[in-house]
Amino acid sequence: MNRSDVLIVGAGPTGLVLALWLSKLGIRVRIIDKTSAPGTTSRALAVQARTLELYRQLDLADAVVQNGHRVAAANFWVKGGPVARLPLTAVGEGLTPYSFLEIYPQDQHERLLITRLEAFGIKVERSTELESFEETGDGVSAQLRLPDGQQEICQACYLAGCDGARSIVRKALDTDFPGGTYQQIFYVADVHASGEALNGELHVDLDEADFLAVFPMAEQGRARLIGTVRDERAEQSENLRFEDVSNHAIQSMNVQIERVNWFSTYRVHHRVADHFRTGRAFLLGDAAHVHSPVGGQGMNTGIGDAINLAWKLAAVLSGGAETRLLDSYEPERIAFARKLVATTDRVFSLVTAQGPMADLLRTRLAPLLIPKMAAFETSREFLFRTVSQITLNYRTMALSAGVAGHVHGGDRLPWAHDGEGDNYESLKQPVWQVHVYGDTSDEMIAWCLEHHLPLQVFAWRPAFEAAGLGRNGFYLLRPDTYVAIAENSSDPKVIERYFRDHAIRTFFTNP
Incomplete structure (x- = not known):
């Protein structure tokens, strides 16, 4: 039987960060993932300022900033032309060492985390699945399915479910995952392209037809397109190709597609698990909460879960604190997750709403209000504080x-x-x-x-x-x-x- 202090299920950013932090603090970890290799496609792009601040503890912040892309501005388009520009170069100046919007795609992000974890002698065990687990007197006994089909019993003091929205850990704990699914079908495409919207800045189309955002990447001429699929096309979402969606919005922004590297469609959910902890098992990241991509919060929130839990687990496992310290994980993180889902839900509904009133708000009022907001330091600062997660706090909690x-x-x-x-x-x-x-x-x-x-x-x-x-x-x-x-x-x-x-x-x- 193999024994570790913490068995981590899922090797996305949340699981990898948890493994890194625990390893740095001298805790024995084992991290498994059912996939055969790290992901090569991803939707998560933004690394927020608060994440970069905490990444200094693992000497990761400089690597992310140097290899990512700093976005100078966000541009908003209506009827084939840009109507408003929101500068982002130093939008949070004076508030954080990272007063900007950093784009660093999740697939690159994961490769960096894996490399750093291997420096601690820890490798992700691929094609390895958690089949079941039970809590014993002094730990957790987990049954794993290995790459060769054999079963193995793994003993650990604690188990961390970082295994995504379809979490096996959450289902095994019989924890409810209330919420819902938005009706819109989204697509994401990694492309090489040219045109005015490929100038290294963020571009968002607010037109009454398809929603589209063009996210710049570090490589010249490369961008990530995220858009909606509406009308009858949404009914065939499983069989959609890029050619089926590349019409109004892309043409309206005059994006000239030269090569499509990859393309996929997906639905957006908004859910928060009823509990983030049951006994010796914890839920983190998408296993605990999922929400719309508005503001680039998802991956960063999962990383925040990992950091919050890591130091507490390390303190308990090293004998530096009693187990009741772990009671603080759920209330601190679930409160933020619920607030985040509610906030992004409202913004997402506004951005993607259909109908004459929604079109009026996006195409007439938004272009007038955005420049006025950009002109006031207080409004720019409020926006940055909110999106960057530097205002996230644990006031009124037990440890504060x-x-x-x-x-x-x-x-x-x-x-x-x-x-x-x-x-x-x-x-x-x-x-x-x-x-x-x-x-x-x-x-x-x-x-x-x-x-x-x-x-x-x-x-x-x-x-x-x-x-x-x-x-x-x-x-x-x-x-x-x-x-x-x-x-x-x-x-x-x-x-x-x-x-x-x-x-x-x-x-x-x-x-």
Whole structure:
């Protein structure tokens, strides 16, 4: 029998990131996938700023940015011409080190993650399926079907279902997956093309006919087309070819197709599982929640699930925390998933709605409103904060406490940057740590030293005040860089009580 700390089912971005984070933290993982090879086609394209911030902990952010494509602007078309342009080059400037929209297709993304995982000595076990599993007294016993057809019993302490919308893990747990399916059929095509819409920027057609978005890729002249299939064509979606859909919208935007690399159709769902955890089994990514592609949130949300769960599993498995720390995974992630599905559902319904009123909103009002929104810094900033996931927070959750400055327990630590540097350098290590902006007490310094808890004390600067950080208090940061405690005092007993109340015993583990 093979035994691991965590058995991960599914080797998409969510499963691979979970495996990477756990491996970095010294946890033994086994990752299986029923496919024979990594995907060569994908719909997920955007890597959001919050994901890139967290990727610094795995030294992945630079590789994604260098090999991806930074989108300069989004252009909106009506009746054969661009009517509005939304600059994106520095739309989040001052809020994050990654103040832009990054395109990095999922298939390339997966290859990067697989390469990094292999550096830890972990290989994805391909053509290997989970058939069933049961919880035992001290773990999970899983029955696997190997590539040669043989069966194997795998023992693990925990099981992570990262196996997509048709999750075997979710079905085995008998967890409901309420929601629905949109009526529209979508297509995605990877093409080489030319024309005004192939200038390296994002282009979206708002016309009353077919919806179409042209996403730029790093390679010159290459783009990803995502569009709707309407009228009688939708009834034959399983047999559709690219030639069947390449009519009005593509012609309207004057996209000259030179080569189609691949093409597929799909339906969009909006669902959230009733539970993200049952005993020793967890659901992550599309196994837990699926939603429309609006805003490029899906893959990034799954990666967020993986990072949230990874440090908690590592703490429990290393003996640094009691198992009740794992109780925080579901409430923290399910609340965001439900809010995200509701939000993207409203936007998606507006973008794809049919009828005279919907056409009026898209073709007449949107071209007027978009330039006005782009002209105001506050509206641009609101849009970026929302889409980039930097406003995602765990306020009011069990692991979050206090307020200092404008920062609450559960918030992402604000990024503060000026000519003297930024406050994110120490966040590259996925460990508990304390940040102080201004002065702190001798007691705090001595306590952190005694308990091997990293302490970063920054001399007070205007950049910290501008970021909303409080002066002379402290922020206890979780390994995933969210604020656990926001406190105005410099009393280490506040930290001591927090760890005791949450049964966290080991504060610092060198990964």
